[in-house]
Amino acid sequence: MTYCCALRLKDGMVFISDTRTNAGVDHISVFRKLYTFGIAGERFITIQTSGNLATTQAVIGHLQNQLEVKQEPNLYSVNTMFEVAELVGHTLKKVISDVTSDTLEQSNYYCSLLVGGQIGSADMQLYNIYPQGNFICATPDTPYFQIGESKYGKPILDRTLRYDMPLDEAMRCSLISFDSTIRSNVSVGMPLDALVYKKDSLEIPNGKRIYEEDQYFTMISKGWSEALRQGLIELAKPTADYFQ
Amino acid sequence: MTYCCALRLKDGMVFISDTRTNAGVDHISVFRKLYTFGIAGERFITIQTSGNLATTQAVIGHLQNQLEVKQEPNLYSVNTMFEVAELVGHTLKKVISDVTSDTLEQSNYYCSLLVGGQIGSADMQLYNIYPQGNFICATPDTPYFQIGESKYGKPILDRTLRYDMPLDEAMRCSLISFDSTIRSNVSVGMPLDALVYKKDSLEIPNGKRIYEEDQYFTMISKGWSEALRQGLIELAKPTADYFQ
Known part of the structure; x- marks a missing residue:
């Protein structure tokens, strides 16, 4: 599986992806799932990928190739983040339909993408792009998207994430x-x-690649376990009717 | 969906089940998913259910009926918790195969069960029973089982639950x-x-039925959000390389 998470907040955007891929528990590899594109001073685009690795690599490959051979439209020629999302969505849909025309079989090749960024003076945008090529857009009400193995990490986001939270928090x-x-x-x-x-x-x-031995990550992982244990102990004890 | 969780700890056992069933988001009901059986001074048995409601109610119905008509074996005649798990497993398997003999179609009628309890002077036991009728048993290494929508609530258990934790904690x-x-x-x-x-x-x-307006539950729900937010703020800020 995979876990990717992207936040579009008041002050900026935060993107994190893991790197584990697996075709069975005995076939585990490390592959990057977070890609950046852009022209400094003009546009910044990030794409995060989850799902079939051949599909996700093909999508990124096509988007890079469009830039290299100057095929139109491409990530640097489109005018808005909405057009970026459309281009990525079309590319994804085409990659999947190129593998097979059998609609049932297509789900084997599915992937989901998060696309975020900013072009010129327009607002930052964050899109969640589906295998069908359509997409939804993050808003202040729902300032984050997750793809992949999203459930374990959702409660902490639901409880603490706010649109106007500082980026370091x-x-x-x-x-x-x-x-x-x-x-x-x-x-x-x-x-x-x-x-x-x-x-x-x-x-x-x-960006930063965070390895297992990363000092800061290790510290907050331990610190968080400690904070949870402490928080749990400090909660009032259940009333007697909980033990009747 | 459903969420049921059961712990087998040094000092005793804790069981919690939700009560929501749904056949689509426009067909939501309240059904009990935690059942108790037993003879005071001799045996205590709890069963928690997740999955197809007709299947889970049929399993409980058969187990109750066996007791009423004194059919052997039954929950009060078997000698050990292992035999309880076998009886429940056989009953579950039979209920599913009674609906259809088509193996592929059977998965529509699947349910999972948690069975815990104690008989006489033997140890307490906790079993996770699969639709095929087989089961696994909790141990001090893995002192809890979850069935249903288990992922959101797993991190807090993985981080803080210990076999020798007091029951109120x-x-x-x-x-x-x-x-x-x-x-x-x-x-x-x-x-x-x-x-x-x-x-x-x-x-x-x-046991206790905890309603939405339950004072203690409301208090720890708010208290926990507060503890998480506080814990988050108190974690050291990311080092500069996280923003490069």
Whole structure:
């Protein structure tokens, strides 16, 4: 499996992806699932991938190839993030239908994508793109999307994430969402790829690859377990009727 | 869906089940999924159910009917918790095969069961019973089982639950696991049925039905959100390389 999470907040965007792929528990590999595109000062685009690895690599491959051979439209020629989402969606749909025309069989080749970024002076946008090529857009009400193994890491986001949260706090919140997932499900694994985009910067961040031995990640993983245990002990004891 | 969780700890057992059933989002009902059997001073048995409602009600119905018509074997005539698990497993398998002999179609009628309890001076036991009638048994290494919508509530159990945890702390831990699930997934809903069995008591607890307006549950739900937010703020800020 995979776990990718993307936040579109007041001050910017946070993206984290794991890197574990598996075709059975005895066939586990490390593949990057977070890709960046962009032209500094003009546009920044991130794509996160979940699902069939051949499909996701083909989608990224086509998008890169369109740029190389200057095929129109491409990620650097479209005008808005909406057009970016359309282009990625069309590319995804075509990749899947190229493998097989059998609609039932197509689901074997499905993947989901998160596409976020900013072009020029327009707002940042974050899209969740479905295998059918259509998509939904994040809003202040629902400022985050997850793809892949999303359930373990959802409660912490639902309880603490806010649209107007500072980026460093949002990063901690997302890292804990990943740590919780990794502890409970072996199909999601380190290293992680994390990337923060500051609103209106129009820079292309390098991002950070977080390895298992990463000092900060280890520290907050331990610190969080401690905080939970402490929080649990400090909760009032159940009333007597809970033991009747 | 459903969420049921059962713990077998050093000092006793904790069982919690939700009560929401749904056949589509426009067909939601409240059905009990936690059942108790027993003879005070001799044996205590709890069964929690998840899956096709007709199947789970048929299993419970057959087990109750066996007792009423004194059919052998029954829950009060078997000698050990292992034999209880076998009886429940056989009953479940028969209920499913009575509906259809088509193996592929059988999965539509699947359910999973958690069976816990104690008979006489033997150890308490907790079993997870599969639709095929076979089962696994909880141990100090893995002192809990979940059935149904289990992923949202797993991280808190994985991080904080210990075999030698006091029962009141284990109850808080389980309630938070339920609160997290209910907040993130509408297919799991209040009221909850909770029950604590104290080791070697051989009593049949009444248990407690926890309604949405339950004062204690509301308090720890709010208290936990507060503890998480506080814990998050107190974690050290990410190092600069996280923003590069």
